[in-house]
Amino acid sequence: MPFKKLNKYNVILGSGSPRRQQFLKELEIPFTIQLKNTEETYPSNLKGVEIAEYLAKLKAEAFQSSLSNNDLLITADTVVWCENQSLEKSNTKDEAIEMLKRLSGKTHEVISVCCLTTTTFQKVLHEVTKVTFKQLTQQEIEFYIQKCKPFDKAGSYGIQEWIGYIGIEKIEGSFFNVMGFPVFKFYEAISEL
DSSP states (O other), X not given: OOOGGGGXXXXXXXXXXXXXXXXXXXXXXXXXXXXXXXXXXXXXXXXXXXXXXXHHHHHHHTTGGGOOTTEEEEEEEXXXXXXXXXXOOOXXXXXXXXXXXXXXXXXXXXXXXXXXXXXXXXXXXXXEEEEEEXXXXXXXXXXXXXXXXXXXXXXXXXXXXXXXXXXXXEEESOHHHHTTOOHHHXXXXXXXX
């Protein structure tokens, strides 16, 4: 196992995201999941990376009083940044349709942030990936939303799902970052612990 240094830590994933859980499992990092309710609001003057960093740190703050000396907390956030606006998770089918219409035929940025926190340090890392969608039809958008129900995803889409197969013309940067975790940067940071 390449993470022998992690043996001294009790790794806690502060995220309910199945994709982030999958990444840690596939990296063979033992971890437990702990969730704290955090209202994901941020100051309106923040943009892009600033939003995701603020929210990842905010999620870590919720654990501040409960961390032990050997705990390593991982919190994360993903922002879909399109035309100078953050497209967050949709609550309804209509919101998801509107988001995908906004992304259709354009390039946007997916910004994923990972925050590593212990009782003695905090390290925040981020990755930005540019994603270009083809012009999506109404039928494609509605079929995807009906099939995959992407209401738990920033921007209302998952690159690893049907819409990614048929709708994404190109990406510049990390594929896994678009799934919601800057895996390469995380691996480097963990290796340097």
